[in-house]
Amino acid sequence: MKKNEEIMVNIDDMDLNGHGLTHLSGNIIKVRGAIKGQKAKVKIKKIKGEEIEADVVEVLERSPLEHGDVCKHFGKCGGCAYLNINYEDQLKLKEDYVKKLLDEAGIKDFEFLGIVRSPDAFLYRNKMEYTFGKDDNGISQLGLHVKGRYYDIVTTEDCRIVDSDFITCLKNVLRYVEEHGLPHYNIKTHEGYLRHLVVRKAANTGEILINIVTTSQINHDFSKLVEMFNGISLKGRLIGILHTVNDSYSDTVKCEKLKVLYGRDYIIEEILGLKFKISAFSFFQTNSKGAEKLYSIAREFAGEIxxxxxxxxxxxxxxxxxxxxxxxxxxxxxxxxxxxxxxxxENAQLNGLGNIQFIAGDVAQKIKEINEKPDVVVLDPPRPGVNPKAILDIIKLNPEKIIYVSCNPVSLTRDLKMFNERQYKVEKVKCVDMFPHTPHVECVTLMSRV
Structure with a gap:
């Protein structure tokens, strides 16, 4: 095979990185966006040793997993990869993939509890980070990146994973900036004004926070925007409108200066009867009702504590x-x-909890400094997983149980193997679908000391 060569393939399997997998001449070809069961013409894009990547040129035969009920942006928008797959089949794909990784890692004799579906398969997100831009015709856009194209944006007004308040905010902000002739920021030239619109809505309290992110290249008065939103009907309750200034070159939302245009700079969400203050820049699970499922499983695995x-x-x-x-x-x-x-x-104080203490610092270092020893350890690391040195230090703490909450099954299985080789047995694994229509899946694992 050569780069840019076009070949016909049958998609045999899928991974959780948005690739269909096909086997040809002893090689595995990863086909971006392909679905198990499809027959497709693909173009080879990258060959690096045994790693071969390709893009779909044309779907010749649809997969039995596919259906046609998708939003009008599907295929162009870089958001949902699995929107054209029946939800029950999405769950099965994720469940099978996690179990396969565990089997390949040699994790044995544990209880695999399958996958818990998201309480809401649609309209589930409590946060969206939209980007300003223009299309090829020079028409203003506000939405998500076009699939595979870093600089291009599509206005996602038909999005199925957020409720109507997000769409209302998006459309009205786009109309406002067009009426006032405000230019979008160009990530190539670093010139322009409008960068992002971030909308957060608490699923259980209905509180809404809007954040306009710009550069400092124009001094614009957003008072008319506030007036406009005071006259707009929303299903939820608008709590605050913010203006964030970000002059950094990276295409991420950063805060160099924050101004509250209206209301307050945070919302309150309730999870399992507890309140959480979420600022414009706080990390919080983007599926509130899914988070309740995830944390309930972790609490159940902890047992009597x-x-x-x-x-x-x-x-x-x-x-x-x-x-x-x-x-x-x-x-x-x-x-x-x-x-x-x-x-x-602040959240602990908000809930009147006097038996909880939070320490800032590197986990591997700080756990050596804490005088007390844990009976139970909960791990919820970022996608790369737990540093191997930290794993050894956690094992030295000698807890009865370890509960590992993971957003990346690949790093999870790698870490479980290391724990398993050092006197901690995997007892239970349960998956939770926090992100329907995407390749992502969360897992909760219970380990006990042997």
Whole structure:
């Protein structure tokens, strides 16, 4: 095979990185966006050793998994990869993939509890980060990146994974900036004004926060925008409108200066009877009702902890620790990001919890400094997983149980193998679909000390 060669393939399998997989002449070809069961013409895009990547040129035969009920942006928008797959089949694909990874890692003799569906398969997201741009015809756009094209944006007004309040905010902000002739920021030239629109809506309280992110290249008065939104009918309750200034070159939402245009700079969400303050820049699970399922499983795996000390490592804004605290003797959370620790402390205070402590710093270092020893350790690391040195230090703590909450099955299985080789047996694994119509899946694992 050569680069740019076009070949006919049958898609035999899928991974959770948005690739269909086909086997040809002893090689595995990863086909971006392809679905198991399709027959397709594909173009070879990259050959690196045994790794071969390709793009779909034309679908010759549809997969039995496919259906046609998709939004009008599907295929162009880089958001949902699995929207054209029946939801039950999506769940089966994710469940099978996780089980396959565990089998390949040699994890044996444990209880695999399958996958828990998202309570809402559609309209489930509580946060959307939209980008300003223009299409090839010079028409203003506000939405998500075009699939495979870093600089191009499509206005996602028919999005199926957010409720109508997000679409209302998007359309009205786009109309406002067009009426005022405000230019979008060009990531290539670093010139322009409008960068992002971030909308957050608490699923259980209905509170809405709008954040306009711009550069400092224009001094615009957004008072008319506030007036406009005061006259707009929303299903939820608009709590705040913010203006964030970001002059960094990276295409991410950063805060160099923040101004509250209206209301307050945070919303309150309720999860399992507890309140959480979510600022414009706080990390919080983007599926609130799915998070309730995820944290309930972690709480169930912890078992009876009324006289136990629990460590919540990589705790972020402290969500899991705060949910465990009413049931535990004491909870200690450790997180590297100081701003997240500040938010965790504030959320603990908001819920009147006096038996929880949060420490800012590197997990591997801080757990050596804590005098108390945990009975239960909860791990909720970022996608790369747990540093191997930190795993060894966690094992030295000698907890009775370790509960590992993972957003990446690949790093999870790698870490479980290391724990398994060092006196911790995997007892249970349960998947949770927090992100319907995408390749992502969360897993909760219970390990016990042998």
């Amino acid at each position: 009324s006289n136990k000390v629990l460590f919540d490592l990589y705790c972020g804004t402290g969500t899991i620790g705060i949910i465990m605290a009413p049931l535990a003797k004491k909870v200690i959370g450790v997180e590297l990001v100081e701003e997240a620790v500040d938010a965790a402390r």
